[in-house]
Amino acid sequence: MRALVALTGAVNLVLSALALVMIVRAQEFGASPSLIGVMLALPGGAAIAGAFAAPWLHRRLRPRTVVIGSLWLWACGMAVLVWLSSPLALGAVVAVTALAEPAFNVVATSYRYALAPDRLQARTVSAARLINWGVVPLASLAAGGLLQSLGARGTLVAYAAFMVVPAAVVTALPVIRQAPRTEEIPRPE
Known part of the structure; x- marks a missing residue:
């Protein structure tokens, strides 16, 4: 649970501020506000599609596949963004990486619920959210x-x-x- 919370916090340092960086990069290309809006809509649409696929993926893939695969997809996606020179290409690459976010979140949240005893659910959720969402303002500042x-x-x-x-x-x-599947984890007392 600690590893997933720390991992999610670290990833949020980049992913939560990526839209700001994309906007500045698109402005460097001379993109219009409308084109920037389309660029930012692509990852949003992909994230919605990923949300529909997340339960299916959660049932069929091992947690390690989702977590490790998502992280490498995000790392490779960031590397590809460095070389692109079109706002639509930026949006398309980020859209591909955004497909993994809901499945990653389902795995991380499911693990947190499966590992924490019922009497500690509120504490574990609040501690995880403090770290995961607490980095968002820091991410914007760092960006x-x-x-x-x-x-x-x-950047x-x-x-x-x-x-x-x-x-x-x-x-x-x-x-x-x-990591076993969440249904293989013995319920804590």
Whole structure:
């Protein structure tokens, strides 16, 4: 549970501020506000599609596949964004990565509920949300600083490098690699 909460917090440092970086990058290309809106709508639509697929994926894939696969998809997606020069291409790549977010969230949340005893559910949810959502303002602040000092492309390079770290760590963590399905976890007392 600790590994998933820390992991989600780290990932939120990048994913929650990515729209800001995409907007600045699209403005560098001279994109109109309408085109920027379309660029940002693509990941939103993909996330909705991913939400419909998440329960199906949760039933069919092992948790490690969803968690490790999502992290590497996000890391590779960030790396690809560095080289793109079209707002629509930016939106399309982020849309592909957004497909994984709901499935990742289902796995992380299911694990938290399965591992915590009923009497500690509220505490575990509040602690997880404090970390997972508490990083969002920090992410925006960090993105602003990175954009100011590195520009949009440099910020994407930094994000790509950052996202490789949790992906590599999670791939190496036995607690994630050997994670059973949530229905295989014995109910805590």
